[in-house]
Amino acid sequence: MPSEYRLILKHADQPGYTPDLECYLRHGGYEVLRKALTLPVRTLPDGKTQTGPEQIRDEVMKSGLRGRGGAGFSCGLKWSFVDRKSGKPIYLICNADESEPGTFKDRQILHKDPHQLLEGMIVSCFANDVHLAYIYIRGEMPEGARLLNRALAEARAKNFLGKNILGSGYDLDIHVHRGAGAYICGEETGLIESLEGKRPYPRIKPPYFPAVLGLYLCPTIVNNVETLCNVKHIVAMGSAEYAKLGTPNNTGTRIVSLSGHINRPGYYEIETGKVTIGQLINDPAFGGGLRVGRKLKAVIPGGSSAKVFKAGEKFKLKRKGPDGKDVEQEVDMLDLPYDFDSLVAAGSMSGSSAIIVMDDSVDIVEALANISEFYAHESCGQCTPCREGSLWMSKALHRLTHGEGRKQDADYLVKIADNIPGGRTICAFGEACSWPVQSFVAKFRDDFVAKGAADEERRAKARRTTLPEQEAESASTK
Numbered sequence: 001m002p003s004e005y006r007l008i009l010k011h012a013d014q015p016g017y018t019p020d021l022e023c024y025l026r027h028g029g030y031e032v033l034r035k036a037l038t039l040p041v042r043t044l045p046d047g048k049t050q051t052g053p054e055q056i057r058d059e060v061m062k063s064g065l066r067g068r069g070g071a072g073f074s075c076g077l078k079w080s081f082v083d084r085k086s087g088k089p090i091y092l093i094c095n096a097d098e099s100e101p102g103t104f105k106d107r108q109i110l111h112k113d114p115h116q117l118l119e120g121m122i123v124s125c126f127a128n129d130v131h132l133a134y135i136y137i138r139g140e141m142p143e144g145a146r147l148l149n150r151a152l153a154e155a156r157a158k159n160f161l162g163k164n165i166l167g168s169g170y171d172l173d174i175h176v177h178r179g180a181g182a183y184i185c186g187e188e189t190g191l192i193e194s195l196e197g198k199r200p201y202p203r204i205k206p207p208y209f210p211a212v213l214g215l216y217l218c219p220t221i222v223n224n225v226e227t228l229c230n231v232k233h234i235v236a237m238g239s240a241e242y243a244k245l246g247t248p249n250n251t252g253t254r255i256v257s258l259s260g261h262i263n264r265p266g267y268y269e270i271e272t273g274k275v276t277i278g279q280l281i282n283d284p285a286f287g288g289g290l291r292v293g294r295k296l297k298a299v300i301p302g303g304s305s306a307k308v309f310k311a312g313e314k315f316k317l318k319r320k321g322p323d324g325k326d327v328e329q330e331v332d333m334l335d336l337p338y339d340f341d342s343l344v345a346a347g348s349m350s351g352s353s354a355i356i357v358m359d360d361s362v363d364i365v366e367a368l369a370n371i372s373e374f375y376a377h378e379s380c381g382q383c384t385p386c387r388e389g390s391l392w393m394s395k396a397l398h399r400l401t402h403g404e405g406r407k408q409d410a411d412y413l414v415k416i417a418d419n420i421p422g423g424r425t426i427c428a429f430g431e432a433c434s435w436p437v438q439s440f441v442a443k444f445r446d447d448f449v450a451k452g453a454a455d456e457e458r459r460a461k462a463r464r465t466t467l468p469e470q471e472a473e474s475a476s477t478k
C-alpha cells in the first residue's frame, strides 16, 4: 500500500506543533546547524582536505538533491557554479514566491515550520560563504511573512543568526522581502530585479546567470523553500542515507499539491518516484478517487504550465529489465511514477509538483481559456512573442468560450503557441504559456474544433433567419 513519507512535513501537522522557536527546539531544532558549524576538517583518501562548508557542498552534490521550484536542476551542481573567486559578496535568496497555479506546498512550511526553513537556509549560507540572505515571499502571503519575521527575530535573539553564530565566528543575517503578487517574480532573475527595487523584468542568460551576475551583479544562489529545507536533512542524515529515499536520480521526498475533482484534495509528502499518479489520485491515503459517478478526463501533472495528460494516454518508457538492460515498456498515464524523469519521458514535467485533476464535467476549452487568461495577464511584456502571443491565444480562447469561435481556431492557437518558445524569449515563461495550449489542443483537438464549428453553424443559422427579415423590412420601407 502506498503511503506518505514525511521528512520535511514530519512535525508540521502534529497536534500541538507550533511555528515558534520553543517548539522547534523541543523537536531537536538547530542541532543540525550546531553540527554544520563544528564539522572538523576532513582528509580525503587522496590526501586532500575539506573544510566544513566544502563537506556540506559535497554532501548536497552526492545526495542527488534536485530543485523543488520547477526545473528540477541539481542543487549541488548549481552551488558548484557559484563564482567564489570574484571577491564580491555571495548572496542566497530563498524563492518563496510560490505562484504556479495549483501549488500550495511551500506555504505549509512557511506557516507551520518556519524555523526548519531558516535552519536549512543558515546551513546552506554557511556552506556557500554567504553573509546576507533574503527570503522573497509572495505578496499574497502576509501571514507567512509575519511568521517568518517573528521566527527571524527569535533566531537572532538566540544567536542562530547575527554575528558570531553560536561562537563559530560565522556571521549571517536574513531579511524577508514581500513581493507585490506578480507570477513573473517567481522566475529567479525577475525576482532578483524585483528585490533590487525594479520592475521584475527577467534578465538575459547569458550573461546574467545568478551564480555569476545575480543580486547587485554579485554571485547569487536562488533556491526554492522546499529545496533549502532538504539541505538540513541531508546534513543531518548524510548524503548516502538521504539518497536511499526516493529512486535513483530522483532522490528524497516531494511535497505534492493535489487539487481538482478528487475527494481528498491537499498536500501529500511522498518518496519521489515511489508513488504513481494513479495512486496519488485514487488511493485512500491520497486523493481518495474521483467524485461519485464521474470519470477522469485529464491531469495536469506539475502546475498549470506543465503539459496536460489525457485519461487513457499511454507512453513508451525505458525501464531496467531483470538483466539490468534497458527495455521499452508501454505505461498508462496513471501508472507513471511521480518523479522528475518519468514525467519528462512522458512529454510533460513534475514542475512545482502540483497535480490538477479534471473529471468529465470539465469543459476542456474553458479550462484552457482560464489558464491562458492567467498567462496573458502575467507576461511581463519584454519579449514580443510572449507579450503578443499570450494575448492572442487568450483572445482566441475567449472567442471560443463566448460563442464567437471558428473551426480553424484550433490550428490558429497551435500556430501561435509554436512560435513563442524555442529561444525566442528571454525567460521560460514563453514555454510556460505555450505548453498548455500545445498540449490541450493536441490531445483534445475534437473539443476545440467542435466548439468552433458549432459557433460558426449557429452564426450562419442566425444570419439565414435574420437576412430574409431584414430584406422584407427594407422592401416595405421603399
Ligand SMILES: Cc1cc2nc3c(=O)[nH]c(=O)nc-3n(C[C@H](O)[C@H](O)[C@H](O)COP(=O)(O)O)c2cc1C
Residues within 6 Å of the ligand: 066, 067, 068, 069, 070, 071, 072, 073, 075, 078, 095, 096, 097, 098, 099, 100, 183, 184, 185, 186, 187, 188, 189, 222, 223, 224, 225, 227, 228, 427, 428, 429, 432
Ligand atoms: C515563470 C516562472 C515562474 C517561476 N515561479 C517560481 C516560484 O514561484 N517558486 C520557485 O521556487 N521557483 C519558481 N520558478 C523557478 C525559478 O526560476 C528557479 O529556477 C527556482 O527558484 C530555483 O530553485 P530550485 O533550484 O531550488 O528549484 C519559476 C520559473 C519561471 C520561469
Ligand code: SF4
Residues within 6 Å of the ligand: 184, 201, 202, 378, 379, 380, 381, 382, 383, 384, 386, 387, 425, 426, 427, 428, 429, 430
Ligand atoms: S518570456 Fe515573457 S515573461 Fe519572460 S521576459 Fe519575455 S515577455 Fe517577460
